[in-house]
Amino acid sequence: MxxxxxxxxxxxxxxxxxxxxxxxxxxxxxxxxIDLFYTPSELVNGKGHSLEKPVVGQRLRIGGMVVPGSVKRDPQSLKVSFDVIDKGPIATVVYEGILPDLFREGQGIVAQGVLINATTVEASEVLAKHDEEYMPPEVAEALKDMDHMKSDYGKTES
CATH class of the missing domain: 1.20.5 (Single alpha-helices involved in coiled-coils or other helix-helix interfaces)
Known part of the structure; x- marks a missing residue:
């Protein structure tokens, strides 16, 4: 050559x-x-055909309905914990900060944060749906089978 x-x-x-x-x-x-979206059922049972579960420390987003009666506030700080459900298991979200004005029990939310154990997410941001018609596409897909929950939990107190 x-x-x-x-x-x-x-x-x-x-x-x-x-x-x-x-x-x-x-x-x-x-x-x-990469922030992957999970529902509480996918978080606990796994996602996709391979039932792949997120690992502790992984950044992710979780979406579902806030379980009525599950919101617990720390009186000494802005720390809040609440449970989120879709159609199966319940996952817990821990957040420190001011929640959105539209946050309430029975409300659809999306939380972004880090998985700290198999069923608990430490959120850095919590988003609540802004009106009756809108819901993030991932949450709407996950909750389409939960019409009975929305009618039970979606009631607001006047």
């Missing part, structure tokens, strides 16, 4: 190797920042 072809081959291999390394590092970095 003549020296000119050898230089071109080495340059092409170096470019391919460098590009592969950059893509690999970018993919690794992005997997650290």
């Amino acid at each position: 003549n020296p000119r072809r050898k230089k071109r081959l080495l340059a092409a291999l170096a470019i391919l190797g460098g590009s592969g390394a950059i893509i690999g590092l970018m993919t690794y970095a992005l997997t650290q920042n």
Whole structure:
């Protein structure tokens, strides 16, 4: 092989190797920042055909209905814990901060945070649906079989 072809081959291999390394590092970095959506049932039982469960410390979003009577507030701080349900098991959300104005029991919510054990999420943000028609698509899909819960829990006190 003549020296000119050898230089071109080495340059092409170096470019391919460098590009592969950059893509690999970018993919690794992005997997650290992905927030997956789970319902309480998926959190406890697993998601998809492989029933894959999130690992402790994983960032995720969880959505469902706030269980009536489950909201517990710490009188000394802004710490709040409440249970969330879809159509099966209950998951607990722990949050420290001011909850949205529309947050209430029986309300559909989405919480973003970190899984601290198999059924508990420490939330960094809690979002409540803003009117009667809107619900995040993931929550609406997860709750479509729960019409009886919405009619029972969706009642507001005047």
